[in-house]
Amino acid sequence: MGGSASVVVFFQKGWKKVGQPPIPKRPLALSFPRLPELPDDDPLEALDVCAIYVQNVCRFLIDSHSYLSISVSALLVIVALAIRIWTDPLLPLAADATPLIIAVVGIIMSYRQPKERHHLVTTAVLVVVGIAGTFVMSWNRIRTEGQHRSEVEGLRLRIDSVGGQNTEILLALAPKPGGPISTEETELTRRQNVEKALRGQYILSHPNVSAGLLAGTELPPADWMNKRLKELGEKWSVSPTIESVVMQQESLPPPAVDVTVLFGNDEVSSGANTFDPNKQYTWPEWERICKKPFQCLPERDLKGNPVKLDVATKGWARIFFDVYNVGGSTLVHPHVVVNLARGKNVFLSTIDQRPPIGTPLSADKLEFPPKLNLDIVPFSKARLATEFSLDVTVGTLVDDFALGFQIFGENMSMHYVFVPVHVVRTGT
Numbered sequence: 001m002g003g004s005a006s007v008v009v010f011f012q013k014g015w016k017k018v019g020q021p022p023i024p025k026r027p028l029a030l031s032f033p034r035l036p037e038l039p040d041d042d043p044l045e046a047l048d049v050c051a052i053y054v055q056n057v058c059r060f061l062i063d064s065h066s067y068l069s070i071s072v073s074a075l076l077v078i079v080a081l082a083i084r085i086w087t088d089p090l091l092p093l094a095a096d097a098t099p100l101i102i103a104v105v106g107i108i109m110s111y112r113q114p115k116e117r118h119h120l121v122t123t124a125v126l127v128v129v130g131i132a133g134t135f136v137m138s139w140n141r142i143r144t145e146g147q148h149r150s151e152v153e154g155l156r157l158r159i160d161s162v163g164g165q166n167t168e169i170l171l172a173l174a175p176k177p178g179g180p181i182s183t184e185e186t187e188l189t190r191r192q193n194v195e196k197a198l199r200g201q202y203i204l205s206h207p208n209v210s211a212g213l214l215a216g217t218e219l220p221p222a223d224w225m226n227k228r229l230k231e232l233g234e235k236w237s238v239s240p241t242i243e244s245v246v247m248q249q250e251s252l253p254p255p256a257v258d259v260t261v262l263f264g265n266d267e268v269s270s271g272a273n274t275f276d277p278n279k280q281y282t283w284p285e286w287e288r289i290c291k292k293p294f295q296c297l298p299e300r301d302l303k304g305n306p307v308k309l310d311v312a313t314k315g316w317a318r319i320f321f322d323v324y325n326v327g328g329s330t331l332v333h334p335h336v337v338v339n340l341a342r343g344k345n346v347f348l349s350t351i352d353q354r355p356p357i358g359t360p361l362s363a364d365k366l367e368f369p370p371k372l373n374l375d376i377v378p379f380s381k382a383r384l385a386t387e388f389s390l391d392v393t394v395g396t397l398v399d400d401f402a403l404g405f406q407i408f409g410e411n412m413s414m415h416y417v418f419v420p421v422h423v424v425r426t427g428t
Contacts, residue, residue, distance in 0.1 A: 095140035098133035169197050188371050198228055253328030255412045260287045262320035264295045299417045306420035313427050316393040322385035325376045332410040333370035336388050340364035343401025347393040354391050366390055399423050
């Protein structure tokens, strides 16, 4: 019985003879399902047809292991690329388009009335679309908030780092107990650096700072500055009146200058004593009032009218440049440069710093840097001019030359005056 049963079974499986190996059948070639024809009158019925087609495609892939592995691999690659490359540009777009997609689905469902047997499917479709849209919008919001938190945290870390470095600079600039006494210029520079560092500290620790603070033209409030200076062990303070002078009011006209050249008296170190302080003059009147032996030439009179500089037998003479601020705002940190604009063998020096007799005359430039100058207040408030003086030593063969006077500041562009000079040698 066992042997005959085996024969039957083997025969049914296609063996030619009992005991011989079977001849395998050639597998039938599976074809990819064709796209179905969708009905035009009922969208839900078309949806059912699409669902059936998807089921057939899934069965085809499951029965064909090679197609299944290729499809799954391709799908994973596409999903990975989409997440990696297109998440940032497409996710916000999908979030913005979600309400429109839900509205379109609702419109289609409204004018294409589904059959009663499709009501459950209709509800399910709407719920799925709504959940998917909510997921996309929530995912986009969570990603955006996460990116914003990361940016804010990075900015906070950078601000903390800058604040720490600023504090280290302040501690380095603070005076050391028992340390050497700084010279006047060094101490002035140190205090200016302390002010800059405190300005940066105030900006980092306070919201809504003014544009002037950010630009470096204003100081923080005097109360805050003086408190921090005391904490740093400084013995000086910031005066509100000085601060108000430094801070330029936008409503006031900008600073503007007019220059007058004074010469003819080499015995004095200042030309201010040539004016009568008891009389109130306007600045154009003030420029022309000179006491002998001084001569005064406003810059508007210098064209075609050179300065007649008498060097006598000593070979040098003194020149004073009086600067009038005829504008409405204080000129902050003025910077003055006097240079030899024409000629040679002329030496420019500060008062009583002339070169020894017989040395080459090659200093053709003299500079008055901002750290040595006071801010120039408008003449309407100060009733005075700001003076810059120098000694001019000329060679024995020099008869004519020219000087260039330049002045500029933090809130004023350069003002240039060309000063022609004719050398006179009385007593020779």
